[in-house]
Amino acid sequence: MTKPSQQFLVGISISESPDLERLGLGKEHLAEQMISIARAVLRLDDEIGLVYGGDLRPEGFTWRLFDIALSEHRPPSGKAPEPPRRIYNYMAWPYYSKLAKHNEAQMVNDCHFMRVRPRDAGFPKIPDDRAQDQQTDPPGALVASWCLTRMRELSTYGGHPTLEGEFAPPMQARILLGGRSSGYMSFMPGLFEEFLISRAPPNNRPPIPVFIIGAFGGAAGQLADALLDQDQADDPLTLEFQLKQAAAAGRRELKQLIDHYASYPHLVIEDRYQALRDAVGSLRDAITGNDAQAPGNGLTPLENRALLTSRDEVEIRRLLVKGLKNLRTKDSASA
Numbered sequence: 112m113t114k115p116s117q118q119f120l121v122g123i124s125i126s127e128s129p130d131l132e133r134l135g136l137g138k139e140h141l142a143e144q145m146i147s148i149a150r151a152v153l154r155l156d157d158e159i160g161l162v163y164g165g166d167l168r169p170e171g172f173t174w175r176l177f178d179i180a181l182s183e184h185r186p187p188s189g190k191a192p193e194p195p196r197r198i199y200n201y202m203a204w205p206y207y208s209k210l211a212k213h214n215e216a217q218m219v220n221d222c223h224f225m226r227v228r229p230r231d232a233g234f235p236k237i238p239d240d241r242a243q244d245q246q247t248d249p250p251g252a253l254v255a256s257w258c259l260t261r262m263r264e265l266s267t268y269g270g271h272p273t274l275e276g277e278f279a280p281p282m283q284a285r286i287l288l289g290g291r292s293s294g295y296m297s298f299m300p301g302l303f304e305e306f307l308i309s310r311a312p313p314n315n316r317p318p319i320p321v322f323i324i325g326a327f328g329g330a331a332g333q334l335a336d337a338l339l340d341q342d343q344a345d346d347p348l349t350l351e352f353q354l355k356q357a358a359a360a361g362r363r364e365l366k367q368l369i370d371h372y373a374s375y376p377h378l379v380i381e382d383r384y385q386a387l388r389d390a391v392g393s394l395r396d397a398i399t400g401n402d403a404q405a406p407g408n409g410l411t412p413l414e415n416r417a418l419l420t421s422r423d424e425v426e427i428r429r430l431l432v433k434g435l436k437n438l439r440t441k442d443s444a445s446a
Contacts, residue, residue, distance in 0.1 A: 118280055119283050120282045121285070123162070123286050124164070129292060144424060148428065162266050163200055164263065204229050223273045260304065300353075307383065318407060322430075398416060
């Protein structure tokens with residue numbers, strides 16, 4: 112049986128895109144693309160696993176991913192060992208309270224459920240089961256936001272314990288698709304932060320390879336635009352743009368959250384946005400250049416530009432499989 116420490120983990124960063132109708136697409140197109148990607152990744156290698164930050168709504172992507180895991184599960188036969196759980200589903204406070212026990216029991220043989228509690232994010236006095244609206248000092252919205260950030264860090268860098276007490280391995284690559292570009296739960300769109308955490312890790316760690324599918328819009332589409340055209344597409348990567356967008360939509364929560372963060376001088380949100388722009392700029396240089404190795408994801412700059420703009424399911428799957436195979440070969444050679 113493959114141990115967690117031996118798994119090659121690929122993150123799937125995906126959520127609903129607000130741009131689908133404008134692009135002449137429907138939610139089913141995004142769901143079909145996600146299913147195609149997940150199946151292709153899982154079929155690459157028995158030691159490959161998927162990492163996802165759970166959307167626990169009944170029709171959310173988490174449950175689609177669980178269906179895929181069940182269909183790809185190989186039950187043991189004879190003396191063959193039980194195959195490893197290949198899904199790591201990370202859930203932050205307070206959102207993990209939405210996971211029903213019977214749903215967890217149904218998926219326990221296929222999925223590691225990884226809860227990120229307030230104490231994991233530096234709030235040891237807050238009970239794991241406290242409701243967000245009951246948390247006042249510090250404000251519940253701030254704690255929830257910081258738990259989301261910590262969830263994204265742990266899912267990317269590894270080290271969070273499974274229920275069996277083994278530490279989850281780090282992510283080796285991340286795929287970004289769709290994603291809310293407004294009305295999100297933290298201080299920046301979730302896919303922006305997942306991109307930032309992947310491409311600008313702390314302590315001189317090497318960047319984690321990313322595959323960005325931009326043609327379905329959303330936050331991934333905005334990242335794709337910024338990677339292809341600095342002059343016209345950097346605005347969404349600024350806090351000023353995000354605050355204006357929220358104000359125009361009548362959403363006060365983002366401004367309130369930023370004000371909460373201002374009470375914590377070591378958490379400067381504008382610095383996070385600057386780091387995001389720097390990370391995008393660095394990858395932009397690699398993708399628009401001619402060095403075949405520069406993007407670091409097993410694809411050439413030309414192939415990366417194709418991935419940023421393609422809607423073709425077959426081409427997207429082909430490029431992802433090629434890049435991941437190259438990364439997997441490189442990982443095996445260095446082991």
